[in-house]
Every structure is written in structure tokens, then in C-alpha cells.
Amino acid sequence: MTDPGAEPRTAEELMRSRFDAxxxxxxxWLLRTWHPSTRPAGLDLADDPRWRGLQVVDVEGGGPDATTGVVEFRATFLAEEGGVGVLHERSRFVREDGRWLYVDGRIIESR
Incomplete structure (x- = not known):
């Protein structure tokens, strides 16, 4: 996605934009791109870790013409006790009314 104001064209682009958010x-942005069926009423990011890097592990579907997609990723963050932590997740996305939305994710590993 080259234009930061543009809607993500794929589930992977949305996932990357959410990581940046x-x-x-x-x-x-996180709430706007969260599916209404699973979106929390609010989101407090004050205690969030300092996210450092992102590695996309696998993508199923989620292309420009698809209606569903799965993106598996590993995100690294600075751990409170020092060192680097890892969140490994498989996230589900749907496209409704031409917009990709995050539905939910299954955490594979968090350390």
C-alpha cells in the first residue's frame, strides 16, 4: 500500500497497517478496521508494548478479489523484563462493502 490514506487492498495490507497502527x-484506525461483531467498545493502548518488527509467515486468500483471508504473523516487541518478546498469531479478515476488516486472531505463541 503506497498511499497511507488509501484503503488496504488485501488482508495482508490491512494486517500490516494495523501493526503500524x-x-x-x-x-x-484499529477500531475503524475491526469487524463490528468482535470490535471492543474502546481501546486503551497506554500499556501496549513497544512493537519492533513484523514477519508475515503465511497468507491464505485475502487477495484484492477475495472476501475472506487469513494472515499468520510474528510480531516482536520490547519485553518489560528486557529482551525481545514475540507474538505469533493467525488472524482472520473479511472484506465487506469493499473494505477489509480484522475479525479475530488465534494466538499460537506469546513470549
Missing amino acids: FRRGDAA
Whole structure:
């Protein structure tokens, strides 16, 4: 996604934009791109870790013409006790009315 104001064209682009939003503390973008069926009423990112890096492990579907997609990723963060932590998750996405939305994720590993 080259234009930061553009809607993500794929589930992977949305996942990457959400990772960037977590890094910036942009709760508005996270809530806007969260499916209404699973979206929390609010989002407090004050205690979020300092996110450092992202590795996409696998992508199923989620292309520009798809309606569903899964993106598996590993995100690294600075751990409170020092060192680097890892969140490994498989996230589900749907496209409704031409927009990709995050539905939920299954944590595979968090350390």
C-alpha cells in the first residue's frame, strides 16, 4: 500500500497497517478496521508494548478479489523484563462493502 490514506487492498495490507497502527498508538484506525461483531467498545493502548518488527509467515486468500483471508504473523516487541518478546498469531479478515476488516486472531505463541 503506497498511499497511507488509501484503503488496504488485501488482508495482508490491512494486517500490516494495523501493526503500524499499534506501533503508533493509533486506536482510531484499529477500531475503524475491526469487524463490528468482535470490535471492543474502546481501546486503551497506554500499556501496549513497544512493537519492533513484523514477519508475515503465511497468507491464505485475502487477495484484492477475495472476501475472506487469513494472515499468520510474528510480531516482536520490547519485553518489560528486557529482551525481545514475540507474538505469533493467525488472524482472520473479511472484506465487506469493499473494505477489509480484522475479525479475530488465534494466538499460537506469546513470549
